[in-house]
Amino acid sequence: MYNCALLKFKDIVSNDGHLTSIEERIDVPFIIKRIYYITGVAQDAERGFHAHKTLHQVLICLNGSIKIRLKTPIKEEQIKLNDPSVGLYIGPLIWREMFDFTKGSVLLVAASDHYSEDDYIRDYNLYLDEAKDTFLSHSIHE
Numbered sequence: 001m002y003n004c005a006l007l008k009f010k011d012i013v014s015n016d017g018h019l020t021s022i023e024e025r026i027d028v029p030f031i032i033k034r035i036y037y038i039t040g041v042a043q044d045a046e047r048g049f050h051a052h053k054t055l056h057q058v059l060i061c062l063n064g065s066i067k068i069r070l071k072t073p074i075k076e077e078q079i080k081l082n083d084p085s086v087g088l089y090i091g092p093l094i095w096r097e098m099f100d101f102t103k104g105s106v107l108l109v110a111a112s113d114h115y116s117e118d119d120y121i122r123d124y125n126l127y128l129d130e131a132k133d134t135f136l137s138h139s140i141h142e
Contacts, residue, residue, distance in 0.1 A: 001070055001072065001075055001077050001094075002072065002075075002135065003072075003090070003091035003092065003093065003094050004070055004077070004088070004089060004090055004091065004094055005088075005089045006079070006086055006087070006088060006089075007027065007028065007058060007086065007087040007088070007089055008085065008086055009021065009022050009027050009085045009086070009087060010027075010085075011085035018084070018085070020084055020085045022058075022060075022087070022110070024110075027087075028058045028087070028089070028110055029056065029089065030056045030112040031112065032110045032111070032112070033111060033112060033113050033114055034110075034111040034113065034114050034115060035108065035109065035110050035111070036108075036109050036111075037062070037106055037107060037108045037109065038098075038106070038107040038109070039105075039106050039107075041101040041105065042101070043100070043101055043102065043103060045099075045101065046097060046098065046099040047097070047098045047099070048068075048096045048097045048098045049095075049096075049097055049122065049124070050095070050096065050120050050121060050122045050127075051092075051093055051094055051095045051096065051120075051121045051127050051131065052092055052093070052094075052119050052120060052121070053092060053093070053118075053119050053120075053121060053130075054092050054113070054119055055092060055111055055112055055113055055119050056089070056090070056091050056092065056111070056112035057089070057090045057109055057110065057111050057112070058087040058088065058089050058090075058109070058110045059081060059087060059088045059090065059107060059108070059109050060081070060084060060086070060087045060088075060107070060108045060109075060110075061081035061082055061083070061084065061105060061106070061107055061108075062084045062106040062107070062108050063084070063104055063105055063106040064082070064101065064102035064103065064104050064105030064106065065080055065081065065082035065100070065101075065102045065105060066080075066081050066082075066098055066099075066100065066101050066102070066105050066107050067079070067080050067081075067098070067099050067100040068080075068081060068088060068096060068097070068098055069096070069097040069098075069099065070090065070094055070095070070096055071094070071095040071096075071097075072093070072094060072095070072131060072135045073128050073131050073132040073135050073136065074135050074136065075135075080100075081107070087110075093127075093130070093131040093134055093135075095121075095124065095127055095131075
């Protein structure tokens with residue numbers, strides 16, 4: 001899907017466990033300005049239901065598993081995150097919904113900017129209006 005990608009991080013495995021490192025502008029395509037994590041989500045809960053105008057993010061499931069539904073005006077995909085050495089890059093104007101959290105799951109998010117409510121698009125119909133030109137013009141060139 002345009003503006004999304006799975007990223008594989010270097011995972012060093014030894015008898016002592018795993019060590020996974022993530023470096024800005026090397027392992028993720030932006031400077032990291034904010035990190036947050038989501039825990040304690042009920043298994044039947046759904047989160048997200050928004051897109052960002054300019055923000056870039058990488059989502060990493062550190063424990064358990066979580067499904068992410070990604071949408072554009074022309075395409076929809078579902079990704080299951082369950083490996084802490086894999087991140088999901090989500091660029092601007094991608095609608096996202098997180099669901100099917102397993103018990104004890106931890107979702108870490110690295111973001112390209114500080115929190116700004118003005119960057120969110122929370123109404124799906126407004127999202128479709130704002131994003132359609134970007135994705136329709138991109139699909140013509142594929």
